[in-house]
Amino acid sequence: MPERSREVRISEGAAHRLWTGATVVLLVIAVVRFSTVSFPATVTRATPFDYTPLGDPGLWYFIEQSKTRVPEGATVVVITPGGEQDEVAYFFAVALLTRQRVVPNRYFGAPQSEAYLADYVLAYRDASLDDPELRAVETFAGGTIIVRSR
Amino acid sequence: MTNAFLFIGAKFLLLLFGAPAAYAPSVQQLGITARLATAYIAGHLVISVAAVAFSLMRIEMTMLTMAVPFAGFALACAIYLSRRRPVAIAPPGSDGTHAGARFAQITTVTTLACVFVALLATRATSADYLYFWGAKAARFAEVGRIDAALLVTPHMIHLRGLYPPLVTIAHTWSALVAGEMLWVENLASAGGWLVVGTVILHALLREKYGRATANGIIPFWTVAIGASLIDSFSGGSAEAPLVCFTTLGAASLFLGGGVLTPLCFAAMVLTKVEGTMIAVLCIGAAMLARRFAEPRPSMRQIVAAASSTAAAYLMWWGFQRLEGLPTSDPMRQRVLDLDVSRFPAVIVTMMANMDAGTLGLSWIVALSVVVFCVGRWRIAFGPLLVSLSIVGFYAVYYLHERRPLELVMGWEVPRITQPALSLLVLAAGLALHARPQEAETAHDVLSAP
Numbered sequence: 001m002p003e004r005s006r007e008v009r010i011s012e013g014a015a016h017r018l019w020t021g022a023t024v025v026l027l028v029i030a031v032v033r034f035s036t037v038s039f040p041a042t043v044t045r046a047t048p049f050d051y052t053p054l055g056d057p058g059l060w061y062f063i064e065q066s067k068t069r070v071p072e073g074a075t076v077v078v079i080t081p082g083g084e085q086d087e088v089a090y091f092f093a094v095a096l097l098t099r100q101r102v103v104p105n106r107y108f109g110a111p112q113s114e115a116y117l118a119d120y121v122l123a124y125r126d127a128s129l130d131d132p133e134l135r136a137v138e139t140f141a142g143g144t145i146i147v148r149s150r
Numbered sequence: 151m152t153n154a155f156l157f158i159g160a161k162f163l164l165l166l167f168g169a170p171a172a173y174a175p176s177v178q179q180l181g182i183t184a185r186l187a188t189a190y191i192a193g194h195l196v197i198s199v200a201a202v203a204f205s206l207m208r209i210e211m212t213m214l215t216m217a218v219p220f221a222g223f224a225l226a227c228a229i230y231l232s233r234r235r236p237v238a239i240a241p242p243g244s245d246g247t248h249a250g251a252r253f254a255q256i257t258t259v260t261t262l263a264c265v266f267v268a269l270l271a272t273r274a275t276s277a278d279y280l281y282f283w284g285a286k287a288a289r290f291a292e293v294g295r296i297d298a299a300l301l302v303t304p305h306m307i308h309l310r311g312l313y314p315p316l317v318t319i320a321h322t323w324s325a326l327v328a329g330e331m332l333w334v335e336n337l338a339s340a341g342g343w344l345v346v347g348t349v350i351l352h353a354l355l356r357e358k359y360g361r362a363t364a365n366g367i368i369p370f371w372t373v374a375i376g377a378s379l380i381d382s383f384s385g386g387s388a389e390a391p392l393v394c395f396t397t398l399g400a401a402s403l404f405l406g407g408g409v410l411t412p413l414c415f416a417a418m419v420l421t422k423v424e425g426t427m428i429a430v431l432c433i434g435a436a437m438l439a440r441r442f443a444e445p446r447p448s449m450r451q452i453v454a455a456a457s458s459t460a461a462a463y464l465m466w467w468g469f470q471r472l473e474g475l476p477t478s479d480p481m482r483q484r485v486l487d488l489d490v491s492r493f494p495a496v497i498v499t500m501m502a503n504m505d506a507g508t509l510g511l512s513w514i515v516a517l518s519v520v521v522f523c524v525g526r527w528r529i530a531f532g533p534l535l536v537s538l539s540i541v542g543f544y545a546v547y548y549l550h551e552r553r554p555l556e557l558v559m560g561w562e563v564p565r566i567t568q569p570a571l572s573l574l575v576l577a578a579g580l581a582l583h584a585r586p587q588e589a590e591t592a593h594d595v596l597s598a599p
Contacts, residue, residue, distance in 0.1 A: 095285035
């Protein structure tokens, strides 16, 4: 029993210093990595992931700005240049266009035929669909709202 | 601005729903901030249970249907409970040095400020928040209930109908009160959970081991978890509440935290699927701790944890069954289909992704302290065993994985190992700072409900 006490006493001082020192080091790392760089961003951000590498914030912004421009209940599909972000665009649209019926152009890698019947097409940047029934009605925030004339 | 005020205000309204928990005798002794934090947790449980019940009964969740009956009931309970005054007992142990207390305050407040700045600067947003936690909340707020029909739509499987409701309902509640989903402001909720965890853990440790012990452990814990939450992009997702519930659930179970135990175990299960796994590991570790640890968790606490875990699980499982939601993930059902040859690769990939925002230092230091203080392993037994069990569980879990390990684990490991990190830091802190004889006394005092 005395041996164990001695063992703990010897390591205790070093361990306390290690613990306190490590707390300071961790705090410095955290401040440098996460705070000083991001403080100005608390004012300048426009989307929930402007400074997180999750994709193109412009796409989120475009869909968000479309929210009040597309009638409630209308069927909407979002397309992106080359179809590269179509899936992410669909996820964003489901989150943002809660009063419209959003359909995917592509879902888990597979093209979706339903998209070709959508009332509205939100074309991000220079994305386009080759369809004579489509007519651009408004361009804003890096994209265009296209309506299907029936 | 008004909507932002309402959105954030809705979170504080939950304090009212959970007010009775703040008047439980075991919580009254923890101080006013910890009582408010406990009410916050209880408030989240109340709206989660209410949302499930209302959705089953097809009652629309509104300010009127939710706030009036629940706030009224909660206030009545709180007034009744407030008459039961606990015996005031001075916390054990020493108060520690003034410098130590000041260091703890400065470090903790600075960390919390950094976390809030990083979250609100959109520096740490979770993809899951955009894809399903927040998306479901925005959609549920439109219809005023858990929209099971939406979740079973073929093009909505990415919304993860399997996942438990607590985080989504918390976001939904704020969106209902504000009239819209405020995506950026809502990110701060992750910081709120860190505050809740810090406040209650400090109070629990202070009551069990004295102020000096609490001041010794909390700064490191807050920095380690705060840095990890930001580094793993946990803003808006269920990671922060899960870390909070698992840490407080385990701490209250092993140290004797009264009503906090069932509250946190139920919340754990209703937050994430893996919350159930962690709850089961905690209960198993507590049974072992009754034989090996010091202090020993009371059987009453273990039964409370197991009962609330079972009740929360059955409630969500029942809802899923009744509403036709998936109760299991087909991608993760190959229980015995293990590729054991991948074990070394799994371990290497796992370790490579345990940076935790501190270049891995928080893991290394905590582990080192546990090794240094090997003579005091009994006092750290419970949290340490659960922490190692969580890591072990995931090591086995990833033996099922057929996709490239780095692709999957690089994304998931930094987030899912956070409860293990939190409990390892708690174990290291207890081993270093706590004194067994003080714990024994404190545990006896605070094992009341």
